[in-house]
Amino acid sequence: MLTDRDVARWRLATQRLVAPHHGSVLDVVTGLLAVQAENRGQSGWSVASRTSGRTAGELDELLAEGAVVRTHVLRPTWHYVAAADVDWLLRLTAPRNRPVFERQLADLGLTSAVLDRAGVVVLEHLATEPDRDRTELAAVVAAHGIALTGHAFMLFLGLLELDRLIVSGRERGTTHTYARYADRVVAPSRFDREEALAELAWRYLGGHGPATERDLAYWATLTLTDARRAIAASRHRLASFEHDGRTFWHDPAGAPPSGEEQEPAGHLLLLLDEIYRGYQDSRMVLDVAGIVPRGRETAIGIALVGGQIVGSMRRTLGSTVRFDVEAYRPLGPVELAALEAAAARYASYLDLPPVLTVRS
Template sequence: MSAIADRRMRSALLTSFAAPADVVRWFGAVQAQDFGLAKWSLGERLPGVTDAEVQRSFDAGEFLRTHVLRPTWHFVAPEDIRWLLRLTAPRVHATNAHVYRQVGLDAGAFATAHGLLTEALAGGGYRTRKELAGVVGAAGLPSTGFGLGYLLMHAELDGLVCSGPARGKEQTYALLEERVPPAPERDPDEALADLVTRYFTSHGPATTRDLMWWSSLTRADIARGVALAGDRLRHEVVDGVSYWSGWHETAPPGSPTVHLVQGYDEYLVAFTESKHVVRPLPPATSVPNSVLLLDGLVAGHWRRTSTKDTLQIEALLHRALTPAESAALDAAAARQAAYLDLLPSVATRLLDEPG
């Protein structure tokens, strides 16, 4: 395993926390378009926590879900949501501009929608997407598909709405000003330095191009943020590639160690230029939605099904496991089963086998 991959595993994967919101704060933001699997990304880093406990934390507003950084959902901490939006929402709006035009959304439509959403959600009136679709649709605004999705995303990026508590299996929206107590506006330079430092500390070693992908910030923004961060970051060149990282250190992991992560986990999705360091596979090989990591490197993927009492993990592997590696896989499956309050069952298959 390369030194870069080893250190990235320690900063992004092996760090343990006390509460779901602590994981979110550590990363700055955690990609979360698949809500259930995104919760597991938090649970993987919280020994002993259950899915029900993560859900209760979310419903209580201890961490939120909104569009920020890129045109996708992320978990963010309440105290971070406003300054993250100020830094990155203009860039996401610029990315979205062509879609806004394609679905017929302009300044007038957004202004009308904002007024309707404010009225519908005021006073803690948490509403589901379907309920809000009826509200905006009655005014002649898009109420289905991309039109509705980008209308609501615009309201999130403008800091008008964010996630509310779940209602059964449905997500709700809330007014941000009601969901999160007001906070003093941060100095823009301080916020930029914080985001750059937090990314390289929690994801590093990583490159500035990795951070450009993750944050949507420009190369000039990131260069300024690195300069502002100063000695909070360290720099090194490995195989001709320039890497940045924080000073966070954890103990070397035991080997073998298996992690069953989702494909949008920050350990995998937060990189572009240097994503290959944890993927010792041919370039044409895609990484599926659920990834099996062996000592921090992609070794296959996994599927899960469940019955009333049992979580069934099928591991699809690039090679056969040793007895010690099989035991590590069993331990990883047991962690996920306990998170879901189920008993584990594990089966393995090589990827070149039929099945």
Template sequence: MPRPGALADDDLRRLPIAAQLLQRPRQLSVPDLVSHLGGVQAQVLSAAGLALRARTEGLREPGVGRARLIDRSVVLNWAMRGTLHLVAAQDHGWLVPLVIEARVSNAYRRLQQEGVPAGQATDAVRLIAQMLEREGPLTRRQIAERLGTRGVRVEGQAIAHLVWLAAAQGVVCHGPARGPDQCFVLVRDWIGEPERMDRDAALAELAVRYLQAHQPAGPRDLAHWSGLSQADANRAWRLAQGRLVELETARGTSWALRAGVVEAAGGLVRLLPSFDEYLLGWRDRDIAVPAEHRTRVNRGGGWLHPVVLFDGRAVATWSTQRTPRARRVVVRPFSELDPTVHAGVVEEARDLSRFLGLTVEAVF
């Protein structure tokens, strides 16, 4: 039984809503929003844009592309958990190396399995940097062709791991598209020389940045979200301890920033996309996705369906269908929906229409 005064489950849903900016407290730029969240998962780039839409007023889809490709204030690269994220350009230099370093040895091991020895992989990263400096943006296929002429094995999955390794070592990031293909660029050419931090300073900053968007939470949540080892997550927590405060909750001890926590009002409705941070950002999300509906949201293989969020809890999944005249938001409820949810989804569909520049209608 929780102690008197402990935060109840309703609090544990509404506090993260506020931390995640899902109540849209103010209009934020794309880089400010991405920096607040620490990063936005972007293995499906359109879903990353929808995640940003859910958290600020006035943003339109072209604004996300402009921030990445014109202003270059956000960067697309592999980051937390080794997956593609949008990361604020000002954070890239300290954040990406910190969260990716534990996976670098695995990349070398996979390359060894593909027939690329460690020494050749290191040489390949240097060659990739040289060709991008000389020629500018190149697709993965073009990089493979050039490495192949230098005797580097690029068959099978080798080229994918070599490009990933170059990104993990802070050399390259994703740049513009060339037709259907993604180009890669030198980080220093794309956003300038990135800001670095010593490792302990970066760990402390990561803990604070994580809590800023995920409070209340604990070091196990940080390890889950970031991909850090548990030992590193615990160290990050200790280094940031002076800026944290302990909270007693119905589910045990948790932490928030000493600067204070804000609880969102009840009744909020949001259409959250695949891989949304509200579902990915903690080790255990039973509080947001009831256990009996977990398989409807998480279909396995790390794939999360878009959900309708009501008062911090997933109450339906949704998908889009294209028609000759419009795009439909098709809602699949877990049970009969409250009228408040119906009204909220219709309002969210209107906002999607504004964001996408298309007619969007909700279908229940």
């Protein structure tokens, strides 16, 4: 009989956080369909940690080429998405997210006429000078006498992303830039809405499963009705089981891990990592012991051992990379060794010496 711990370990395998890992960054992004990328400096590790090479440059190259884009899609936040998938995903999910941006802009006193004028200015500028950052684009808009700054300007750019008018350009160092969507995304949408729902369910559950219909609805900002329709349309490609009063769906090729130890055993990850943020309904299979504080999330990162959260984690960069773990319970020697190994892998990716402190 499956337990929550079994489901958590199964997800580690599905998401390739344990061996066998994916062979490339593009395989990771395609396999997960979308990877939360709110924190550009740390989300790269969320991708690289699922590959056998674990190098930083591969994601940078894919973003520069445009094979992977970083844009607002699914939930109203940043995600890495393969360019081949971004068009149909935006067509499917943007209608649910667009009102969020519109309401906030309206609350700030911005009218559609002002936003339309600003949009024309941005697109005309990017047509001749692509790969401009937010500060540069704000200055261009201001030079045309349009009062649109700060948080309002960020919301405005998000709206242009949802409307498939702009998308990530070539980064300049660590600076995110924008380019015209039509110049960077050349793959046309391949699905009508019903086909897109079916593809979404298949790809999400294939890359994140086992998961529930409510997990899917949360992840893709779908109504529960649409999530159920999506799963029904993909049912012939999926398998399921009942657990804890819910139906969990997954790729039939997947199976619960054996009792053998998974490698690596420990992980130091962002709270935004797909192993945590990729679910809501059944997220806390990661906390069988019930030791993680409930309520408002205050942690930035998590420490995992054996598919269970054992503490919060904060990363600090300097001449070293420091990982400060606040353990939710005393950890044994094997668990501490797993976190030491996780710190060493992460530090190697950053080409810095690691320092790990664990307090309980």
